[in-house]
Amino acid sequence: xxxxxxxxxxxxxxxxxxxxxxxxxxxxxxxxxxxxxxxxxxxxxxxxxxxxxxxxxxxxxxxxxxxxxxxxxxxxxxxxxxxxxxxxxxxxxxxxxxxxxxxxxxxxxxxxxxxxxxxxxxxxxxxxxxxxxxxxxxxxxxxxxxxxxxxxxxxxxxxxxxxxxxxxxxxxxxxxxxxxxxxxxxxxxxxxxxxxxxxxxxxxxxxxxxxxxxxxxx
Amino acid sequence: xxxxxxxxxxxxxxxxxxxxxxxxxxxxxxxxxxxxxxxxxxxxxxxxxxxxxxxxxxxxxxxxxxxxxxxxxxxxxxxxxxxxxxxxxxxxxxxxxxxxxxxxxxxxxxxxxxxxxxxxxxxxxxxxxxxxxxxxxxxxxxxxxxxxxxxxxxxxxxxxxxxxxxxxxxxxxxxxxxxxxxxxxxxxxxxxxxxxxxxxxxxxxxxxxxxxxxxxxxxxxxxxxxxxxxxx
Numbered sequence: 001x002x003x004x005x006x007x008x009x010x011x012x013x014x015x016x017x018x019x020x021x022x023x024x025x026x027x028x029x030x031x032x033x034x035x036x037x038x039x040x041x042x043x044x045x046x047x048x049x050x051x052x053x054x055x056x057x058x059x060x061x062x063x064x065x066x067x068x069x070x071x072x073x074x075x076x077x078x079x080x081x082x083x084x085x086x087x088x089x090x091x092x093x094x095x096x097x098x099x100x101x102x103x104x105x106x107x108x109x110x111x112x113x114x115x116x117x118x119x120x121x122x123x124x125x126x127x128x129x130x131x132x133x134x135x136x137x138x139x140x141x142x143x144x145x146x147x148x149x150x151x152x153x154x155x156x157x158x159x160x161x162x163x164x165x166x167x168x169x170x171x172x173x174x175x176x177x178x179x180x181x182x183x184x185x186x187x188x189x190x191x192x193x194x195x196x197x198x199x200x201x202x203x204x205x206x207x208x209x210x211x212x213x214x215x216x217x218x
Numbered sequence: 219x220x221x222x223x224x225x226x227x228x229x230x231x232x233x234x235x236x237x238x239x240x241x242x243x244x245x246x247x248x249x250x251x252x253x254x255x256x257x258x259x260x261x262x263x264x265x266x267x268x269x270x271x272x273x274x275x276x277x278x279x280x281x282x283x284x285x286x287x288x289x290x291x292x293x294x295x296x297x298x299x300x301x302x303x304x305x306x307x308x309x310x311x312x313x314x315x316x317x318x319x320x321x322x323x324x325x326x327x328x329x330x331x332x333x334x335x336x337x338x339x340x341x342x343x344x345x346x347x348x349x350x351x352x353x354x355x356x357x358x359x360x361x362x363x364x365x366x367x368x369x370x371x372x373x374x375x376x377x378x379x380x381x382x383x384x385x386x387x388x389x390x391x392x393x394x395x396x397x398x399x400x401x402x403x404x405x406x407x408x409x410x411x412x413x414x415x416x417x418x419x420x421x422x423x424x425x426x427x428x429x430x431x432x433x434x435x436x437x438x439x440x441x442x443x444x445x446x447x448x449x450x
Contacts, residue, residue, distance in 0.1 A: 084390050
């Protein structure tokens with residue numbers, strides 16, 4: 001069985017290490033915050049100017065001056081800090097943020113990512129995505145392995161306008177966990193009930209299978 | 219030194235059609251509501267607006283778009299606005315999309331008196347087209363220019379009569395950077411206080427950058443995406 005969005009988020013949460021500063025993108029990445037392992041202390045960065053993002057507020061705590069980068073109302077927690085947008089991207093650019101989790105429309109087997117523009121459709125803008133992928137030390141992409149037509153989104157080369165080059169380090173899709181290596185996508189774990197043959201059939205980019213490939217624990 | 223003006227109409231009285239404006243805010247958070255309303259009333263047009271977002275149909279910069287007062291938007295993300303979409307597709311509106319960190323840092327460069335900065339964002343993408351690339355320590359960077367903005371308009375939480383500003387929460391975002399970057403900077407504040415009342419340790423923008431300040435009124439502070447959790 002392919003993973004649910006929640007299971008993808010839960011698997012990515014296992015990559016979090018104690019003391020990490022983490023930026024979570026919109027969509028599946030946001031769900032990662034729900035699965036931070038016990039005993040692992042991470043600080044969430046919101047690029048509109050907050051470190052130490054807390055949970056959504058209760059109705060009577062809603063504050064129009066306190067939102068995340070997805071414009072949702074949020075809360076602070078003890079230890080939170082506010083700053084302006086230049087400092088926010090400064091800390092990203094300077095490599096202070098340990099991990100960025102993003103969604104993607106396409107990922108290439110050399111680590112290129114496309115997630116901001118579909119030509120001939122309305123272009124809404126890249127927001128902070130280009131800054132994040134250009135600078136983050138470690139980028140994990142959370143995505144569906146194929147598009148609704150069943151076509152692979154793990155490609156030899158991105159067909160959509162790219163957001164950044166050679167930047168993705170790891171992909172967690174609904175079918176498996178892959179490192180980006182010089183040989184292309186390296187399958188480390190497959191989802192329970194998903195065969196390696198199915199993953200091969202649904203991966204258009206170069207694919208190698210890790211010697212110690214195993215079934216994912218979900 | 220007289221920086222305090224009576225209200226938004228007086229603060230924006232000399233903004234002409236064709237001006238380039240910086241407008242603080244992220245989404246609808248921390249936007250200069252009073253000045254936007256005054257610009258709509260004044261009816262100036264052909265504006266170039268540098269702002270992270272373009273508001274929604276009936277709030278924020280969306281109010282200026284609805285009256286066709288904007289010629290060009292320079293932003294990082296412009297979703298959530300149907301009228302914007304219509305004007306963009308019909309070619310009435312020009313849009314320059316730039317990465318959010320690049321936008322912030324170009325504002326910062328202006329306020330710090332630096333002509334350009336070298337940034338990684340956009341290398342290898344269409345954002346790099348036509349830009350000078352410089353290699354430092356084996357890595358390519360785009361040369362990104364400081365902005366040239368006639369006016370900057372921001373909303374702060376507190377300000378004093380000397381123009382010192384303090385922002386609240388994530389309403390800070392681009393506003394301090396833009397406040398520092400305007401040739402003329404206008405600040406509307408929720409609480410205008412006499413000098414001496416703000417703790418000098420807590421000032422986000424020193425008054426040297428602020429030319430006009432006024433006590434704002436009737437803030438709606440609309441929330442774009444109200445998200446709450448239930449009390450269990």
